[in-house]
Amino acid sequence: MLGLIKFVQRVPGGSFVTYDVEHYGETQPFWIPDGTVMGTEERRNQSMIPPEYVYKTAKEFQWDIYGENVKLQKQIVNAFTVNFREFERQGRGLYIYSGTKGSGKTMLACCLCNEIIERYGISVKFISVPDFVELIKDKREGSREKTDSIYQTRLLVLDDIGAQTGKQEWIDNALFRLVDYRKREFLPTIFTSNSDAEKLKMDDRTVDRIVSISTDVKIPERSIRREKAAESNRMFIQGLLDAEKA
Ligand SMILES: Nc1ncnc2c1ncn2[C@@H]1O[C@H](COP(=O)(O)OP(=O)(O)O)[C@@H](O)[C@H]1O
Numbered sequence: 001m002l003g004l005i006k007f008v009q010r011v012p013g014g015s016f017v018t019y020d021v022e023h024y025g026e027t028q029p030f031w032i033p034d035g036t037v038m039g040t041e042e043r044r045n046q047s048m049i050p051p052e053y054v055y056k057t058a059k060e061f062q063w064d065i066y067g068e069n070v071k072l073q074k075q076i077v078n079a080f081t082v083n084f085r086e087f088e089r090q091g092r093g094l095y096i097y098s099g100t101k102g103s104g105k106t107m108l109a110c111c112l113c114n115e116i117i118e119r120y121g122i123s124v125k126f127i128s129v130p131d132f133v134e135l136i137k138d139k140r141e142g143s144r145e146k147t148d149s150i151y152q153t154r155l156l157v158l159d160d161i162g163a164q165t166g167k168q169e170w171i172d173n174a175l176f177r178l179v180d181y182r183k184r185e186f187l188p189t190i191f192t193s194n195s196d197a198e199k200l201k202m203d204d205r206t207v208d209r210i211v212s213i214s215t216d217v218k219i220p221e222r223s224i225r226r227e228k229a230a231e232s233n234r235m236f237i238q239g240l241l242d243a244e245k246a
């Protein structure tokens, strides 16, 4: 494990990769021929998982925090990591949803990505639907390849489906093409959403496909983000008061 990738220069036949190593700095560029098996770290770097979740593992996702019975959800999520090959064989993914912001949907999806990268060493990509829409619009060099890699990655997270604004036909079509492709190629996708799949305000054809290739994971309606923020605020104030007393 070399640390974070700082720079990749692609040339025919392979790439020169420069790493940024803690307490050392930038390395000399390493020659990595095409087709070389990628390391976990490199997969992670290429996954586009948001920085706050890059190193989160399934163990860090607290199920007991919701104070509700989440046994079924937990079982489905465990099955997904343990039997991922079977999910792949069926081209099946997950639909993680809850109407409440901060309830842990994105975090859970990222924990699952990390788990899959670790266990199976396959390509995983994360993109939010608004970013996917921007990417499709982007005509700059490299955006086409990025779009292709999202189509073809072995596991894709499409975060916040249904959050795309406006019912513009081209957006609907772009999402249809992506979801349809993943379904036809048996490539699992994890969707996260604020809405029940059946109630997504999208093209019916897309909704049908999402429903047919996903297993639902309902996250309880509780803003864990807000609860954690309130708790750390309380501890901060308590710390100040204790210091004053001392
Ligand atoms: N089950 C959980 N276990 C631990 N932390 C959680 C959990 N759910 C949410 N959090 C915390 O709340 C934050 C917001 O979660 P996030 O996944 O972004 O919410 P959502 O995508 O549902 O809006 C996370 O960064 C994490 O700190």
Ligand SMILES: [Mg+2]
Residues within 6 Å of the ligand: 105, 106, 107, 159, 160, 192
């Ligand atoms: Mg989210």
